Amino acid sequence: MASQRRDFFKQAGLGMVGVSLLRTNAEAQQARTGKRPKNIIFMVSDGMSAGVLPLAELTSQYENKRATNWAQLLREPRAARGMFDQASLNSCVTDSAAASSSWGCGSRVNNGSINTLPDGTSLTPVGKLAKEKGLMLGLVTTTAIWDATPAGFAASVQARSMREPIAEQYRNRVDVIMGGGREAFTADKRSDKQDLVAAYRDSGYLIAPTKPELSAVKPGSKVLALFGDGPLPYSIDHVRNENDRTNIPTLAEMTAIALRSMGDAKKGFLLQVEGARIDHSAHANDAAAVIRDQLAFDAAVGVALDFARRRGDTLVVLCTDHGNSNPGLNSMGSATGGSDECLRRAMRATASFSEMAKQLGNRSDYNMDANKVSDAKATAAERVAAVVKQHHNVDLKPEHASAIARAAGGEKGIVLNAQQDTLVGVMGQVMSNHTGVGFVGTSHTADFVTSTAFGPGCEHFEGLLRNTDVFQKLTTLMGTPFKNPAADGRPITTASHIPVGEPEFWLV
C-alpha cells in the first residue's frame, strides 16, 4: 500500500512537471491587453463545488499522467482567477435559473425565474443583445436545451419550467442549439401540437437528431441538434453504451461543432457551453459520476482553449453557477484503504447511481424534496449488494445494503440529516465509506464559486465579482453595454442602452 501511494504521488508529480508554462509569441500577445474580444466562450460546469476540481485533477493525473485543462490554465500567469457571489434575489442559495439570469440580464431574480422580475417585468437577455449586435449565438449543453442555464442567456419567462415558450424564443435568436430536451420542440409532445422542428427547418436550421448528421455542419450553419428528450446520459454511462456513443456526441464534440459553425462569424460570436450533469450527479451524491462529467467538461474546455490560443481574439470564461452538496475527499483510515485507494475505487466505477437504480427497478435521480418518496420500490438487500459489487467492486456490509434497500422502499428515519434521508442520500453515505468522498447534503450551496478567464478582456474577471456584474462585463466587451431593470436596491429603473465607451461599470 505504501509503495502504491508513493507511485500515485510520483505520477501526479510527473504530470505537474509536464505542464509547460512556455507559450508561443502569439499567445503571449493575448490576454491582459485591454482589447475587446471578438468572440466569447462562456463555459459553465453546473453545480461544481470547489472540491470537484481537485477530484477531477487527481483522476486526470492518475489515469492520464497529465493535468486537466482547467488546472493548467490556473497555473498560467496570464489567466484571470476570480470568484462569483451567486446569491439570487430571494435567497442566498441560488438555483440555476436565477444564476444564469444574473449573468444573462444583470439583475438578480427569484429562484426559478428566467430573466423576469417578481412583478412580471421581462428583462432583455444577453443573447438577444448579442444577436442585435450581429454576433452569432450558440447554446450547447448536456441537459435539456430549454433548461435553466442555457435559457438564462437567450430567453425571458416567468418560470424555468416553461419549456415550450423557451423553445419558441430561441428560434432565429440562437444560431447553434445542441443538447437534449427534444420534447419541447416536437408536435407529439408539445401541448399546442406545434411542430417546432419543422418551423426551425423552415427558418434555415440544419436539423441533426443524431451525431452522424453533425458532419453536415459547415461554417455559418444554423443548427438544431437535439439528441433525445430530457438530459443526455451521464458521461460514466455514455462511454459504456455503444448505441449512445454512436448517436450522442460528447460535450467536447458538440463544442467543436459549434466552433466550426460560428468560428468564422464576421462579427464574432457568443457561445455558452454547459456541463449540466455535474450538478445532477452532485444532487445524487454520486462521486464517480461527478468526476466523469467534470472530466468530460474539461475535454470541452480543451477544445475551447485550443480555439482561443490559435486565434487570439477569443475570451474564454470558465465558471460554475453554484456549489452542490460540496463533495470532498476525506482522509480515510486504514480500515477503508486510505484516501488514495478510496479515490481509485471511485475511478474504477462503471455506472452512475441512476443506472444502478434502474437495475434495482428503481429511480435514483436526484430528488430535491427530502420528504418526497418518489417512485421508490422496495429492493432486497442481497440484490443491492450484488449491483454495487458489479459496478463499484466493493463488498457492502449487510447493514449498509439493508439501509439502501430500505431507503429504496421509501423508509424514513434511516439517517438524521433530512436531505440525506433518501435513496440517493443513503447511497451516497454508504458509498463514501468506500470512495472516501463525502457530501454535506443533496442540494445547492451558497459558496462563492470559482472562475478562470483567458484571452482579451480576461482581466475584467479578476477577484470576487457580484454575479450581475458578469452581464455588464459581457455586454460591454461585446460593444453593447446595457442596463436592465432590477429589483434589488440598485438604482436602475428602466432598460437602456449605455453609450459605448462610458466607463461606468469599470468603476463598479
Ligand SMILES: [Zn+2]
Ligand atoms: Zn441543481
